[in-house]
Amino acid sequence: MTRTAQARRSKGETRTPAAALASLSLKDDCLVGTVQAAQLLGRSAKTLREWRSQRIGPAALKIGSGRNGRVFYRRSSLEAWIRANVTSVTGGEA
Numbered sequence: 001m002t003r004t005a006q007a008r009r010s011k012g013e014t015r016t017p018a019a020a021l022a023s024l025s026l027k028d029d030c031l032v033g034t035v036q037a038a039q040l041l042g043r044s045a046k047t048l049r050e051w052r053s054q055r056i057g058p059a060a061l062k063i064g065s066g067r068n069g070r071v072f073y074r075r076s077s078l079e080a081w082i083r084a085n086v087t088s089v090t091g092g093e094a
Contacts, residue, residue, distance in 0.1 A: 029075055033070070034073075048060075
């Protein structure tokens with residue numbers, strides 16, 4: 001545990017989900033928020049929210065419940081979704 005985390009605990013402070021995620025080490029497979037996932041896919045955050053409601057697009061996970069829950073994507077899930085949805089373009093299409 002870092003000194004900062006120890007100081008927070010001794011003061012009785014609670015950690016936000018974002019702070020907990022920032023300190024989480026997942027080696028190569030990190031979690032990214034909707035905005036970062038949208039940037040990686042070249043789409044808008046609104047598009048990803050619409051895809052989630054339609055149950056299409058890359059797999060997402062929600063941490064927390066109800067309106068307080070936060071949505072994240074595993075980087076590996078985004079990369080797998082991109083690989084599975086690649087279409088080669090031929091001729092004049094670009």
